[in-house]
Amino acid sequence: MLLRAEAVAHAIIDGDFMGQVHPAPEGDPHRAEIVESNLTAVWANFARRGYRRLSRYPHRTDQDTVDGAQVWANGLGPNENHSGTS
Template sequence: MDHAEALLIGGRAGVGKTTVGWEVSALLRSAAVAHAIIDGDFMGQVHPAPEGDPHRAEITESNLTAVWANFARLGYRRLLYTNTLSVLPQAAGMFARALGGGVRLTRVLLTASDATARERLVGRERGSELERELEGSIRKARLLDQGAPEGTVRVATDGRPVVDIAREVVAATGWASVTPR
């Protein structure tokens, strides 16, 4: 494989991106599929935001480029990347620049109802961020629903075991033989 391949797992807060990402990684490991995993939320977490980069896109891309260069130097060509908005068309340029031209993107949008996302966020958030997360989750769910490009695989997470969701996600990549239930 000459070019990199990236599995982008996006979705609103509370949909299960991180949990599904780790389960996808476990399935890939069990199938002996070499890959790297990055939680994109950590690529731009600086405060305050750099001047001129209020959405942290520049620092995120710079960090992704540096981290991917280390993985690529060791021979990795597949990246599993989780981040809320990573499936949107405007992110494609960042992946092409960071992972190299010709990168093949597989976009998976995890979905959940407002009630499911709320239940998960209430169970997860322990500090002062709950209300902000709830409001942002609803807003981003609508943005993702409208903005995800054609060809994005949508996977519902409501009431489903994480291993079943992960099997469906892995099947979308073609990286390993797994059987979705």
């Protein structure tokens, strides 16, 4: 983990976990909206505690979402530093 090795404060979010619901929410068959709202809530907790860097795991976006990268960007907000590597 490069961030840890360099002693950079960061948080890790497991992207697969953010949309683990069954059945899919009504009107959200690909679970993009639930992922986005969960990311918003979880990231807000980290940000409130001063974290400004995020490493997401795994480094792929959900293949079932229309635009997985946009879901992450929306959920985390425009001013946060996030990457797919840790």
